[in-house]
Amino acid sequence: MFVLGGGGELLRDILLGEDAVYHPGGIDYDGSQVWVSVAEYRAESSSIVYTIDPDSFEVRERFRVDDHIGWILRDPWLDFVFGGSWGSRQFYTWDTEGRLVDTWENPxxxxxxxxxxxxxxxxxxxxxxxxxxxxxxxxxxxxxxxxxxxxxxxxxxxxxxxxxxxxxxxxxxxxxxxxxxxxxxxxxxxxxxxxxxxxxxxxxxxxxxxxx
Incomplete structure (x- = not known):
């Protein structure tokens, strides 16, 4: 993940993922942490969900998912994490520890x-x-x-x-x-x-x- 300055200059390059898990999806800032999912570049694969501290740039692995998660965000009001699969054919709701709360098919x-x-x-x-x-x-x-x-x-x-x-x-x-x-x-x-x-x-x- 790139950290850019106001003029577009590269300030930091943060390496995420492992092995075939290298493709970052849509990210979110919840007011405290940046949430990002990194997945294999194929449907129905696997993903790692991270948070990044925007001040210290410390990276923390939050949980893993047996699917390609193309975007993720945290709702600070409800304290849920929402995400979508490859093409958002499937929607997910987790708690912040990665326990699955709900999943449903995109209609x-x-x-x-x-x-x-x-x-x-x-x-x-x-x-x-x-x-x-x-x-x-x-x-x-x-x-x-x-x-x-x-x-x-x-x-x-x-x-x-x-x-x-x-x-x-x-x-x-x-x-x-x-x-x-x-x-x-x-x-x-x-x-x-x-x-x-x-x-x-x-x-x-x-x-x-x-x-x-």
């Missing part, structure tokens, strides 16, 4: 969620991507955002996203987060990979809310 097939953030107690904003085949053999990237309530086992609303980076990737392809400021809501995304033209850029969009 939707709109997009595969790649990241999630906590909006409030038991309320998640999920983001992801789906590849839609074209007649010429290529694929169109369709992005999406969804509100999810894991304790009620339901997705309450989802919307498509069709905004693309200069490299041609839909902005919800990789990490996404939404922040609030005095000027409104901002959506931040990093859809591109290091080997794309221009490398990985952090893109920010102002969300304009209108009352009807």
């Amino acid at each position: 939707g097939h709109f997009v595969d969620y790649q990241d999630a953030q906590l909006l409030g107690p038991g309320l998640l904003l999920c983001s992801g991507i789906s590849l839609l085949p074209r007649s010429d053999g290529t694929f169109l990237e369709l992005g999406g955002l969804a509100l999810m309530e894991p304790l009620r086992q339901r997705i309450t609303r989802d919307v498509p996203v069709s905004v693309f980076s200069k490299a041609g990737h839909v902005i919800t392809r990789n990490p996404v987060t939404v922040t609030a400021s005095s000027s409104g809501l901002l959506l931040h995304a990093a859809p591109d990979d290091g080997d794309d033209a221009g490398g990985t850029r952090i893109l920010s969009y102002r969300i304009i809310l209108t009352l009807l």
